[in-house]
Amino acid sequence: MLALSSLTLLVLVSASLVFGLNSGAWNALNASVEGRLVRGIPFARSCFPDTGGPVSGIFDEQQCDTVRSDYLDHFSLASTLGGYMNSQWQTCQRTGAECLLDWTDPANADADSPPRVCSQGSIPDYGIQIVTLTDVFAGLDFSKKYGIPLVIKNSGHDFKGRSSGPGTLALWMSNLRSIEQQPHFVPTGCSSRPGKSAVTVGAGVSFSDLVTFADQHNLTIPSGGDLTVGAAGGYTQGGGHSIISNVFGLGADRVLEFEVVTPRGDHVVANQCQNSDLFFALRGGGGGTFGIVMKMTTLVFPAMPINAVFAAFDPTVGNNRLEFLRFVTNQSLEIAKQGWGAYIIPTIGILMANPILTPIAANTSVAALKTFMTVNLTGTFTMTVEPNYKTFFDKYIGALVHVPVGIPLTTSSRLVPVEHFTTASRRADLVTTITTLFDAVDLSIIFATTPFLYGPDNDQTSVSPAWRNSLWHVNVANTWNFNTTVAEVSKKYSSLKVAVDPLRLLTPGSGAYQNEADVYEPDHEGEVGRPLYISPILTSVKASFWGTHYARLVEIKRKYDPEHILDCWQCVDWLGANNLRYKCYI
Ligand SMILES: Cc1cc2nc3c(=O)[nH]c(=O)nc-3n(C[C@H](O)[C@H](O)[C@H](O)COP(=O)(O)OP(=O)(O)OC[C@H]3O[C@@H](n4cnc5c(N)ncnc54)[C@H](O)[C@@H]3O)c2cc1C
Ligand SMILES: *[C@@H]1O[C@H](CO)[C@@H](O)[C@H](O)[C@H]1NC(C)=O
Ligand SMILES: *[C@@H]1O[C@H](CO)[C@@H](O)[C@H](O)[C@H]1NC(C)=O
Ligand SMILES: *[C@@H]1O[C@H](CO)[C@@H](O)[C@H](O)[C@H]1NC(C)=O
Numbered sequence: 175m176l177a178l179s180s181l182t183l184l185v186l187v188s189a190s191l192v193f194g195l196n197s198g199a200w201n202a203l204n205a206s207v208e209g210r211l212v213r214g215i216p217f218a219r220s221c222f223p224d225t226g227g228p229v230s231g232i233f234d235e236q237q238c239d240t241v242r243s244d245y246l247d248h249f250s251l252a253s254t255l256g257g258y259m260n261s262q263w264q265t266c267q268r269t270g271a272e273c274l275l276d277w278t279d280p281a282n283a284d285a286d287s288p289p290r291v292c293s294q295g296s297i298p299d300y301g302i303q304i305v306t307l308t309d310v311f312a313g314l315d316f317s318k319k320y321g322i323p324l325v326i327k328n329s330g331h332d333f334k335g336r337s338s339g340p341g342t343l344a345l346w347m348s349n350l351r352s353i354e355q356q357p358h359f360v361p362t363g364c365s366s367r368p369g370k371s372a373v374t375v376g377a378g379v380s381f382s383d384l385v386t387f388a389d390q391h392n393l394t395i396p397s398g399g400d401l402t403v404g405a406a407g408g409y410t411q412g413g414g415h416s417i418i419s420n421v422f423g424l425g426a427d428r429v430l431e432f433e434v435v436t437p438r439g440d441h442v443v444a445n446q447c448q449n450s451d452l453f454f455a456l457r458g459g460g461g462g463t464f465g466i467v468m469k470m471t472t473l474v475f476p477a478m479p480i481n482a483v484f485a486a487f488d489p490t491v492g493n494n495r496l497e498f499l500r501f502v503t504n505q506s507l508e509i510a511k512q513g514w515g516a517y518i519i520p521t522i523g524i525l526m527a528n529p530i531l532t533p534i535a536a537n538t539s540v541a542a543l544k545t546f547m548t549v550n551l552t553g554t555f556t557m558t559v560e561p562n563y564k565t566f567f568d569k570y571i572g573a574l575v576h577v578p579v580g581i582p583l584t585t586s587s588r589l590v591p592v593e594h595f596t597t598a599s600r601r602a603d604l605v606t607t608i609t610t611l612f613d614a615v616d617l618s619i620i621f622a623t624t625p626f627l628y629g630p631d632n633d634q635t636s637v638s639p640a641w642r643n644s645l646w647h648v649n650v651a652n653t654w655n656f657n658t659t660v661a662e663v664s665k666k667y668s669s670l671k672v673a674v675d676p677l678r679l680l681t682p683g684s685g686a687y688q689n690e691a692d693v694y695e696p697d698h699e700g701e702v703g704r705p706l707y708i709s710p711i712l713t714s715v716k717a718s719f720w721g722t723h724y725a726r727l728v729e730i731k732r733k734y735d736p737e738h739i740l741d742c743w744q745c746v747d748w749l750g751a752n753n754l755r756y757k758c759y760i
């Protein structure tokens with residue numbers, strides 16, 4: 175009798191995972207974090223009268239009105255534990271269990287009315303709103319004691335689902351919003367006086383906070399293209415490109431120090447003088463892998479004017495798009511040498527920023543572009559000198575560039591090395607390849623945001639060395655909706671992967687930006703890895719995400735996290751696709 179009941183209990187506990195863990199354990203955790211344990215509630219939970227399985231939160235029509243109006247709003251998503259920008263990461267893709275609205279019309283009741291149900295999907299069951307180091311230690315201990323997998327969640331921007339997971343406990347970093355100016359920062363334990371102009375930011379600081387801070391303190395701090403991306407989380411730890419990266423480097427290049435809790439529970443400082451292996455790994459090796467970053471100190475620059483250009487054309491007229499792609503391919507090396515960074519949108523035009531040329535030199539350097547866009551393509555051309563990065567951002571990126579959020583969307587990436595731009599025949603091959611690619615996908619953009627002028631980093635960071643000799647990070651995406659079938663979603667991923675293969679083949683030995691890469695990137699680890707997908711044409715593609723840095727990253731991972739307390743999809747030395755953590759990936 176006794177044996178039977180304990181067996182029954184065991185079955186219950188393992189079958190219902192986190193929800194089945196006795197509430198006493200959660201209450202004790204909650205007490206140890208001073209009441210900061212919260213439920214992970216699906217973003218659209220309040221719109222659903224019916225549920226499928228255990229799900230947190232309640233049906234609430236008034237709350238639902240707010241959800242419908244905020245459904246595509248990046249600030250609302252980023253400030254909610256259950257909010258994820260690419261909404262498939264709220265769902266269990268393999269089973270189709272989800273709690274999504276119709277993003278093309280969030281008011282469409284077809285999405286949330288019976289027989290449709292709301293499911294917990296991949297949203298963490300619980301999250302600790304991290305305020306103190308003790309909160310992090312408590313989360314680590316709890317995960318180790320009960321075998322509940324951890325995720326680190328910051329803004330929820332991750333394109334590969336690395337900040338959510340079924341049955342997980344989230345360390346939710348968004349509350350750590352301190353920003354401190356450091357006019358003469360010397361990394362702890364270093365003697366390199368007089369120090370550098372820097373800021374120290376908490377793990378939850380967004381670019382919105384930071385760009386505003388820079389404006390108020392007469393500084394330039396490069397940012398990503400969306401202001402709700404976190405400054406110190408996955409962006410910087412995975413690379414971090416900006417429209418002014420050509421001159422100022424990647425986010426990973428500018429870091430001077432991290433304050434970290436290691437998976438073993440040690441609170442350490444990592445910089446060039448101490449724990450320098452961890453410092454190297456956190457500068458490009460990827461978020462959610464090596465430790466829980468509490469603070470980051472990053473180099474900043476004085477405020478400076480930004481030369482800005484926006485030129486657009488009508489893509490439906492004649493051969494306009496092809497002519498445009500030919501022209502920008504032809505000009506890319508020259509404009510990069512002059513300090514321009516650009517977002518090239520094949521169906522719209524080009525947005526450019528240059529922080530180093532004088533206005534007159536900037537004007538001269540884009541004269542050919544202006545003629546081409548206005549005369550040859552009969553389009554528009556605007557050039558202004560913005561007083562600082564914030565005014566540039568608000569007027570150009572904020573107003574003109576909208577990476578869609580709140581929708582199911584998946585990306586793929588390829589870094590295109592400079593040699594593809596140096597002869598007419600190689601440029602022609604590149605244009606042919608990307609034109610076919612862009613026709614095969616839902617969305618496309620070329621980020622001319624590589625640290626090309628910034629120069630070599632002598633292996634100080636762990637991003638793929640392919641970043642250093644590339645001019646472009648080509649980024650494409652497919653999208654779908656709440657009622658797309660599992661089989662069709664699977665096709666969205668596989669067709670994207672296949673569409674990019676010719677560009678991979680054209681650029682052997684290059685790589686992809688791992689933060690914006692294919693969820694099923696071939697050979698993401700290189701020779702020592704376990705590629706999920708091997709295409710016969712791709713045998714010469716090596717180590718897509720980290721190139722020659724991969725072996726060292728694996729050593730560092732095994733030193734700091736031998737038990738895989740942290741693990742994420744296609745992250746360094748991950749547990750692999752068959753691990754239960756990844757049961758919701760298709
Ligand atoms: C709309 C949009 C625009 C974007 N624009 C750009 C861009 O211009 N340039 C660019 O380079 N990238 C861009 N990205 C990609 C972005 O860099 C990645 O999505 C990145 O992972 C976001 O990091 P996060 O911490 O904000 O998000 P999250 O999804 O919360 O976290 C991402 C990853 O980092 C880990 N992580 C978060 N915080 C910590 C921490 N404190 N310690 C350790 N690990 C942590 C998480 O576990 C997860 O693995 C964009 C993404 C979107 C959706
Ligand atoms: C944790 O405790 C706080 C304060 O007592 C309470 O408001 C909150 O609901 C608790 N969290 C959970 C998940 O029970
Ligand atoms: C801002 O910094 C620039 C460059 O260092 C300097 O020329 C300018 O005077 C500063 N402005 C203010 C308001 O401090
Ligand atoms: C490409 O650019 C070079 C100068 O950089 C120019 O001489 C040539 O005419 C251009 N070709 C096209 C097709 O635009």
Ligand SMILES: *[C@@H]1O[C@H](CO)[C@@H](O)[C@H](O)[C@H]1NC(C)=O
Pocket residue numbers: 533534537538541544
């Ligand atoms: C910029 O260059 C154009 C030619 O492309 C010229 O007409 C214009 O006067 C220049 N403007 C400035 C401010 O130099």
Ligand SMILES: *[C@@H]1O[C@H](CO)[C@@H](O)[C@H](O)[C@H]1NC(C)=O
Pocket residue numbers: 497501546550
């Ligand atoms: C722009 O049009 C002119 C006049 O037709 C032509 O000579 C020139 O080659 C075109 N430029 C490009 C880059 O196509």
Ligand SMILES: *[C@@H]1O[C@H](CO)[C@@H](O)[C@H](O)[C@H]1NC(C)=O
Pocket residue numbers: 276282284285657658659
């Ligand atoms: C998905 O829902 C939309 C809106 O309700 C509907 O128009 C469409 O036909 C549905 N598609 C499928 C595949 O069911």
